[in-house]
Amino acid sequence: MLIDIRANATPEDSRTHVRFPFKLDEPACAVGIHFEYSPKCLDDDSRARELLEQSFEKYVLPEQLALAKERLDRHLPLKNLITLSVDDPAGYRGACHRHDPVQSLWISEHDASPGLMKGKIAAGEWTITLSVHAVVTERCAYRLQVWAADEVEKGEQP
Amino acid sequence: MRWTACELHAHTLHSDGKMTLLELASAAAKLGFECVALTDHNTMSGLADKEAAERQAGIAILPGMEWTTFHGHMVTVGLAEYVDWREANTGNIHDGVSAVHARGGVAGLAHPFRIGSPACTGCYWEYEMEDWNDFDYIEAWSGTFAPIKTDNARAFSLWTDKLNEGYRLAATSGRDWHDAAETEEPISVTYLRLEDESRPIGEEAAEALRRGRVSVTIGPLVTLEAQTPAASYRIGDVIPVGERTVTARIGIDFSVRQGLWTLADPACRIRLSSNKGVLEESAVQATEGTQEARITVQTEGLSWMRAELWGIVRGVTTMIAFTNAIYFD
Ligand SMILES: [Zn+2]
Ligand SMILES: [Zn+2]
Numbered sequence: 001m002l003i004d005i006r007a008n009a010t011p012e013d014s015r016t017h018v019r020f021p022f023k024l025d026e027p028a029c030a031v032g033i034h035f036e037y038s039p040k041c042l043d044d045d046s047r048a049r050e051l052l053e054q055s056f057e058k059y060v061l062p063e064q065l066a067l068a069k070e071r072l073d074r075h076l077p078l079k080n081l082i083t084l085s086v087d088d089p090a091g092y093r094g095a096c097h098r099h100d101p102v103q104s105l106w107i108s109e110h111d112a113s114p115g116l117m118k119g120k121i122a123a124g125e126w127t128i129t130l131s132v133h134a135v136v137t138e139r140c141a142y143r144l145q146v147w148a149a150d151e152v153e154k155g156e157q158p
Numbered sequence: 159m160r161w162t163a164c165e166l167h168a169h170t171l172h173s174d175g176k177m178t179l180l181e182l183a184s185a186a187a188k189l190g191f192e193c194v195a196l197t198d199h200n201t202m203s204g205l206a207d208k209e210a211a212e213r214q215a216g217i218a219i220l221p222g223m224e225w226t227t228f229h230g231h232m233v234t235v236g237l238a239e240y241v242d243w244r245e246a247n248t249g250n251i252h253d254g255v256s257a258v259h260a261r262g263g264v265a266g267l268a269h270p271f272r273i274g275s276p277a278c279t280g281c282y283w284e285y286e287m288e289d290w291n292d293f294d295y296i297e298a299w300s301g302t303f304a305p306i307k308t309d310n311a312r313a314f315s316l317w318t319d320k321l322n323e324g325y326r327l328a329a330t331s332g333r334d335w336h337d338a339a340e341t342e343e344p345i346s347v348t349y350l351r352l353e354d355e356s357r358p359i360g361e362e363a364a365e366a367l368r369r370g371r372v373s374v375t376i377g378p379l380v381t382l383e384a385q386t387p388a389a390s391y392r393i394g395d396v397i398p399v400g401e402r403t404v405t406a407r408i409g410i411d412f413s414v415r416q417g418l419w420t421l422a423d424p425a426c427r428i429r430l431s432s433n434k435g436v437l438e439e440s441a442v443q444a445t446e447g448t449q450e451a452r453i454t455v456q457t458e459g460l461s462w463m464r465a466e467l468w469g470i471v472r473g474v475t476t477m478i479a480f481t482n483a484i485y486f487d
Contacts, residue, residue: 055273058274059271059274060273090239
C-alpha cells in the first residue's frame, strides 16, 4: 500500500486542497485508488436551512430573497463534496469530479477510470489531491488508499 | 462566412454528467447543433474519444474544460492542452486566464450568479476582477428556458453594465448539460460566426468568441450589420470615429433549426439597444423565412449597440434572442 490514511475534514477545511504525495520506486502496470467519505448529507434539517439562509444573504439580491427562501427546499439536502485529482511525475492525470462518496479508481497504461488519463505508470513522485469543496456536517471522515498493481488485479481492493 | 449553431457547455461521465461523449454528441446533433464543446469539470480525459464521436454523430466537438474552483466556475474552450485550475485563489484568476490564452483557449464566466457555497461551492463568481477585457465572455444564459431565469437576468445585466463601462466582452449561452433526458423547455443556441472554414473549427470557434462574433437565441437567428457608404461592419466589429450616421440592418432568420423550436405567438418586437438605451423598437411577425429591419443610427455618444428579439414564449413576455455588440470607437 502506497497510501492508506483515515482522516477527518471539518467545515473549516472547505475550499482547500489536501495533497498526498507518494513515491513509485519503479514503473508499475497500474495504480489503484480507493477513496470514500462519510457522511454524504447533512441530516439536521434546521441546521441545513440555517446554512442556506446565511448563503442567500450573500448570493441573492435583496429583492429576490423572499422568493429564494420560498424555494429553499430545492437545495436540500446539503451535501459534503470532496473530489480527487491525480498527478504523475510528468504532470496532471485528470480529476474525478463527481458526487459519489465512494470511488474505486484505476489508472494504467491501457485504460483508466472516467476522468483520469491512461498512459505509462512511471516511477517517481506522484500526488493525489483531495479538493474539499464543501463540508457541511460537523466532521466528514474520509479514507484514501493507493496501491501499485498488476493489470490482472483490476478493480480489486487489497 | 457561416453562422454555426453551438452548445458551449456540456458534461459527460468523465465528470458528473450522465452521458458518454458519443451520447452527448448524438443528442446535440438531434437538437440541430453543428458543434458542441465538451467542458467537463477539471478534466479533459473525455476528449480521448473525440474523433470517433465526431465521425459517428456527424458533429464537431470543441475541446474545453470547466474550471470548477472554490470561488467560481470558468468555462474554457479551444485549448490544446490542460491548464491547472488548483492554484486559483480569489486574487489570481487573471493568471489562470493568461495561461488559458497562452494555450490557444478562451475563457468565460460560467453561470456567475448561481447560488454558491454550500449549495454549490464555486457556482457563484467570487473572483476579484482587475480587467474585464482579460475575459472573453460571460455566460449570460445558463440552463434551459434561460431568458426567464432570475440568475440569468442578473448575468445579462452584468454583461450590459460591462459594455456600458467600455469593456468589449462577448455574451453566450451554455446549457450546462449533464443529463440525457429530453426536456420540453426551450433550448438556447449560441451561434458563432466562422470567418474561415478552411481552419480547424476549434480555432475558428475560439476566435469567434474572442472577437464577439456571437448571437444567442431560443428561436430564430438574429444578426446585425452596420453600413456606411464606405464599409460594412458586423457583430464584434468596431466602427471608427468619424462615422456620424450608420444604417443598422437587423436580420431575423426564422428558417434555422426547423421544427426544433416554436413560437406560440407570431407577434414579436425587434429592438436596437445601446449604451444610450433603446434606439428603436418595431413590430415583426414570425414567418417561415427571413426578415430585415433597417434603422438609421446617429452615432454621437454611442459606444455599442446590439439587436434583441422579444416576444411571448409559453405565455411569458421574454427576450427570445440577442446579438453581441457592434462597437463604436
Ligand atoms: Zn459550473
Ligand atoms: Zn458545468
